[in-house]
Amino acid sequence: xxxxxxxxxxxxxxxQAQKMQQDLAEAQQELAETPVExxxxxxxxxATVNGSGELQGLxxxxxxxxTADASAEETAETLSDLVVAAVRDATGAAQELQQQKLGPLAxxxxxxxxxxxxx
Numbered sequence: 179x180x181x182x183x184x185x186x187x188x189x190x191x192x193x194q195a196q197k198m199q200q201d202l203a204e205a206q207q208e209l210a211e212t213p214v215e216x217x218x219x220x221x222x223x224x225a226t227v228n229g230s231g232e233l234q235g236l237x238x239x240x241x242x243x244x245t246a247d248a249s250a251e252e253t254a255e256t257l258s259d260l261v262v263a264a265v266r267d268a269t270g271a272a273q274e275l276q277q278q279k280l281g282p283l284a285x286x287x288x289x290x291x292x293x294x295x296x297x
Contacts, residue, residue, distance in 0.1 A: 198283060205279045206230070214275055216268025218260045225264035229279070231272045233265060 209229030216225045222242040226235040242260060245253055 202280070202283050205283060209272075209276060209279055212275060214268055214271045216264045216266065216271055218263035218267060223257070223260040223264040225261070225268040227265070227268040227272050229272050229275045231269050231276075233268075236261065236264070 210232075212229040213226050213234060214229060216227070217223065218225075219242060222239045224235075224237040225233065226237075227233050238257065238261070242257055243253055248256070
C-alpha cells in the first residue's frame with residue numbers, strides 16, 4: 179500500500195507476479211530433471227520416475243521371475259503386482275518432492291494451492 183491509504187503499487191505487484199511465475203517455472207524444470215525411485219518386493223522391482231511423476235525406467239531383478247514352485251501365470255501376476263507397487267511407490271515419492279518444491283510457491287500465491295497441482 180502507498181502511504182496515506184492509496185492503492186497498491188501495480189508495478190510492484192506485477193514484478194512480484196512475474197518473479198513468482200519465474201520461480202514456478204524453475205521449480206517445474208528442476209522437478210522434470212530429478213529422478214525419484216520406488217521399489218517393491220524387497221527391491222526385486224525398481225521404478226524410476228521424474229519429479230513430475232513420469233515413468234523413466236523400470237528394472238526387474240531376474241530373481242523376480244525365477245521360481246520353481248509357481249506356474250508361469252502366477253509368476254506373471256505377481257510380477258505385474260510388483261511393477262504396479264513400485265510405480266506407485268515412486269509416484270508417491272515424486273508427489274512428496276513436488277510438495278517440497280512447489281508448496282512454498284503455492285503459499286506465496288495465497289496458500290490455497292494451485293490449480294492442476296496435487297496439493
